[in-house]
Amino acid sequence: MEKKAELYAGKAKSVYATDEDDKLILRFRNDTSAFDGEKMEQLERKGMVNNKFNAFIMRKLEEAGVETHQIELLSDEESLVKKLDMIPIECVVRNIATGSIVRRLGVEDGMDLDPPTFEFFLKNDELHDPMVNDYHIRTFGWASEEEVAAMKELTFKVNGILKQLFLDAGMLLVDYKLEFGRYQGRIVLGDEFTPDGCRLWDKDTRNKLDKDRFRQGLGGVVEAYEEVAHRLGVPLE
């Protein structure tokens, strides 16, 4: 597999073309950003940890019947993936209230959400990723009704799989964000599932083991990601 030109450099990953039209290389960088890129830092080892963590989670999801873009790990920081036509929408499921839902709705931080709740956000940094609904997505042509239904169903299916996986390793899956794309007429999970895009709390102490450590300046960010990986049995070396 030959790596070709860089097609896009996002805030945390770079995307490269390959010699096969339907495949891309994703490089997970050490760059860490929060608040729409206002806070930026390089965190040693984060790219490697996230790349390997993501490959592990994507494999678990595939095994449970969720199609993902992941093909294979290529190196410490790079993975080969299916090239998706990305839908510019972020799908968020919340099992526990924290973060923006608490700021928006004034609900109690840390309350259990039964049933878990679901939100769509538009991927647009300039507009600070505004929340949108099913109607906006269809009216403005970001995705069809069938695609909206598929994204919702798959995001909840992922919740059923991962909530248990993390619980078995002593962690609460608080919330997470997924991105999907089109591939050969199917809706496929793309982007990443790592502690950069979800919240994980220790089951007993409720200590934060995710990017909130960076957002809130708590320190020990990559150490927490490594702890999560270790508890799940993700091979990092």
Ligand code: ATP
């Ligand atoms: P954000 O941090 O808000 O997700 P970004 O663009 O800064 O945005 P990065 O993760 O740094 O995010 O960049 C990766 C880019 O690659 C994203 O735009 C993502 O939608 C895109 N992407 C992820 N997986 C695929 C894929 N399989 N095919 C095509 N594009 C992909």
Ligand code: TYD
């Ligand atoms: P949310 O509470 O809406 O935002 P904030 O981080 O500003 O408090 O985020 C819910 C979850 O989804 C959280 O785990 C972070 C993740 N997420 C992203 O990774 N990127 C995004 O653009 C959004 C909207 C959420």
